[in-house]
Amino acid sequence: MTAPALSRIASCPEVSHAEMANAIRFLAIDAVEKAKSGHPGMPMGMADVATVLFSQFLKFDPADPAWPDRDRFVLSAGHGSMLLYALLHLTGYESMTSDELKAFRQWGSKTPGHPEYGHTPGVETTTGPLGQGIATAVGMALAERLMNARFGDDFVDHFTYVIAGDGCLMEGLSHEAISLAGHLRLNRLIVLFDDNEISIDGATSLSCSDDQLARFKASGWSAKRIDGHDPEAIAAAIEQARASDRPSLIACRTVIGFGAPNRQGSEKAHGAPLGADEVAKTRAALDWPHPPFQLPEAVIQQWREIGARGQAARRSWIERTRRVNSSPRSPFHDALNRNLPCAYAEAMTRMRGRFGIERPNIATRQASQLVIDGIAEALPNLLGGSADLTHSNLTRARTHQPVRPDFLGGSYIHYGVREHAMAAAMNGIALHGGFIPYGGTFLSFADYSRPAIRLAALMGVRVVHVMTHDSIGLGEDGPTHQPVEHLASLRAIPNLLVFRPGDAIETAEAWDCALRTQASPSVLCLSRQALPAFRGGGGANLVARGAYVVVEPEGGRDVTLIATGSEVSIAIQAAKALATDDVRAAVVSAPCFDLFRQQSREYRAEVLGDVPKIGVEAAVEGDWARWLGDGGEFVGMTGFGASAPAETLYREFGITADAVASSALRCIGRSRMAATCA
Ligand SMILES: Cc1ncc(C[n+]2csc(CCOP(=O)(O)OP(=O)(O)O)c2C)c(N)n1
Numbered sequence: 001m002t003a004p005a006l007s008r009i010a011s012c013p014e015v016s017h018a019e020m021a022n023a024i025r026f027l028a029i030d031a032v033e034k035a036k037s038g039h040p041g042m043p044m045g046m047a048d049v050a051t052v053l054f055s056q057f058l059k060f061d062p063a064d065p066a067w068p069d070r071d072r073f074v075l076s077a078g079h080g081s082m083l084l085y086a087l088l089h090l091t092g093y094e095s096m097t098s099d100e101l102k103a104f105r106q107w108g109s110k111t112p113g114h115p116e117y118g119h120t121p122g123v124e125t126t127t128g129p130l131g132q133g134i135a136t137a138v139g140m141a142l143a144e145r146l147m148n149a150r151f152g153d154d155f156v157d158h159f160t161y162v163i164a165g166d167g168c169l170m171e172g173l174s175h176e177a178i179s180l181a182g183h184l185r186l187n188r189l190i191v192l193f194d195d196n197e198i199s200i201d202g203a204t205s206l207s208c209s210d211d212q213l214a215r216f217k218a219s220g221w222s223a224k225r226i227d228g229h230d231p232e233a234i235a236a237a238i239e240q241a242r243a244s245d246r247p248s249l250i251a252c253r254t255v256i257g258f259g260a261p262n263r264q265g266s267e268k269a270h271g272a273p274l275g276a277d278e279v280a281k282t283r284a285a286l287d288w289p290h291p292p293f294q295l296p297e298a299v300i301q302q303w304r305e306i307g308a309r310g311q312a313a314r315r316s317w318i319e320r321t322r323r324v325n326s327s328p329r330s331p332f333h334d335a336l337n338r339n340l341p342c343a344y345a346e347a348m349t350r351m352r353g354r355f356g357i358e359r360p361n362i363a364t365r366q367a368s369q370l371v372i373d374g375i376a377e378a379l380p381n382l383l384g385g386s387a388d389l390t391h392s393n394l395t396r397a398r399t400h401q402p403v404r405p406d407f408l409g410g411s412y413i414h415y416g417v418r419e420h421a422m423a424a425a426m427n428g429i430a431l432h433g434g435f436i437p438y439g440g441t442f443l444s445f446a447d448y449s450r451p452a453i454r455l456a457a458l459m460g461v462r463v464v465h466v467m468t469h470d471s472i473g474l475g476e477d478g479p480t481h482q483p484v485e486h487l488a489s490l491r492a493i494p495n496l497l498v499f500r501p502g503d504a505i506e507t508a509e510a511w512d513c514a515l516r517t518q519a520s521p522s523v524l525c526l527s528r529q530a531l532p533a534f535r536g537g538g539g540a541n542l543v544a545r546g547a548y549v550v551v552e553p554e555g556g557r558d559v560t561l562i563a564t565g566s567e568v569s570i571a572i573q574a575a576k577a578l579a580t581d582d583v584r585a586a587v588v589s590a591p592c593f594d595l596f597r598q599q600s601r602e603y604r605a606e607v608l609g610d611v612p613k614i615g616v617e618a619a620v621e622g623d624w625a626r627w628l629g630d631g632g633e634f635v636g637m638t639g640f641g642a643s644a645p646a647e648t649l650y651r652e653f654g655i656t657a658d659a660v661a662s663s664a665l666r667c668i669g670r671s672r673m674a675a676t677c678a
Helices: 017-035 039-057 078-091 097-102 132-151 165-168 172-183 212-217 231-242 276-285 296-309 311-323 331-336 342-357 363-374 420-432 441-461 487-492 504-516 563-581 595-596 601-608 646-651 657-677
Strands: 072-074 160-165 191-194 223-227 248-253 382-388 412-414 436-442 463-469 497-499 522-526 550-552 559-563 585-589 613-617 634-635
Touching: 017 078, 017 097, 017 212, 017 296, 017 497, 017 657, 039 078, 039 160, 039 191, 039 231, 039 497, 072 078, 072 132, 072 248, 072 436, 078 097, 078 160, 078 296, 097 601, 132 160, 132 165, 132 172, 132 191, 132 331, 132 420, 132 441, 160 165, 160 311, 165 172, 172 420, 212 223, 311 522, 311 559, 342 363, 342 504, 363 382, 363 463, 363 522, 382 420, 412 420, 420 441, 441 463, 463 504, 463 585, 487 522, 487 613, 497 504, 497 595, 504 522, 522 559, 550 563, 550 601, 559 563, 559 657, 563 613, 563 657, 585 613, 613 657, 634 657
Parallel strands: 072 160, 160 191, 191 248, 223 248, 382 412, 382 436, 436 463, 463 522, 497 522, 559 585, 559 613, 613 634
Antiparallel strands: 550 585
């Protein structure tokens, strides 16, 4: 059942649609003018569409921007941020004062250049990198349908609206996303396309001749084109889209910079202030005599009334859910609760205990499969998936049913070969709330997902990327599939936890860290090949410390061998070989650099020791020097891998216990020499 459109505002007949829309236009024009930078053209062009959407359809309540059953509004064309800020101000979001609008793009303001999630109440997701918003919205719309299937219309029944421009639709990501949305028949997703035929370089005909309507229709969407400046046509199209059994595209033919006599319809309106002269002419052309940032009382009144109307919908939702839901801890509230349930903690403890006793000799991807199986029932809001590598990533729990267009009660998403859309959709799912999404692919394809992973890190959302086949250890598939630079490049993203566990226990602990960290995404880099267990279970989660001592020689250290993942066991073998030569080598496992960096200086010093250090990782060196210092050496890859069995590759590329031991002896020798000379 779909809630009817809101009644049209008629209480203040002297305020016309044009005045309502012009309020948005001039707040955008004046804020960009004051900031001396920004994008006035898009808000001016889409003001009519946004006015109709917010005044007649969007279910929202500025008094509670995070109310779970609100409609989601995603400004995929994030450069038009002033459109959103103007709407937040006009409809009465408390934090969006006129001073914030005047501080557009300035330090500390709630009005950064592009909308930022977590920074500005009312912003549902960070946008700016074109294409991300529409793909994230697909995740939100998917989460809405999945939650609806579980809890029903009384609890979850809302739309996801997107404003996307030509740029968003040109991005390859948009294609993955619309294809997935069409396949899953996400009929609560409505994209309002700012079809102004202009981008930065000029007319879109310079670079694009897609028939967007045909393209969306071919992907299973409803699609139609309307005049984006005709309020009746806009309302009728949205009405129709809301009743559709599939996602909808409304191509709104608009004029960029609408109303600016010398700029409208041209790329000159896209991304620069109009200039005082043109602003004056626009005021005259649109009959808007009011000074900058000043709005007629009746207009602001009308907008505030629109903002206030959502209260009733929210109250009715609270009332409904309270009625349906007599126990204080319902499954619905459990799903929305970001803390993990006690049953999860027990399941994870069981898992770690079992690995500790069995000490299995298995690939970390297999250990991950066992962990997922072990916790899935205790964590019903865990939402799995893979980009068509389920049987390689081992990401599907026994109890997970696949989500299909006709079965939205499932817990596993076959994302298809769409890594980027998977990563962006996972962001949307996490932002929507109700699920902890994870998704799998090969580590070497992390690059296909990277822009969405970066946004997850920037927004601080909990998504878990399961990336298997994490080194040359995958063997015969060869260098195209063997990641060498990916660990270093992912570690370079701030607020992204990159885990490379070395055995089953570490894999369980890495999963535990990823699930418990609410404000960071994680990547679990897992081996294809079997790895020996090197740790007993029980006790504290040692992966949570980032790095820790696995082997401590008696009588002090001569050298510290630091390794990650599949190379920890190589370091342990090297330490044993060195011991036969009376060299005392400690072994440190370092499954997560980011968490190690967060430890106290004392702890780090204790783990690393005051002796030469050797790093071992079947990847390029990246920022290992930080842990190894000047006196250390790195044993790893210096270029791409090759196609051969894994043991051959390790031998040929010199990542062996012998090589580590030789490196250790060399460093110890150098350090003793230096000490003697001093
Ligand atoms: C991934 C990405 N590439 C490039 C840009 C830079 N950029 C910002 S807006 C824009 C043009 C977008 O054109 P359109 O969506 O038609 O916006 P309009 O000109 O209508 O405002 C570009 C290339 C970006 N923000 N993101």
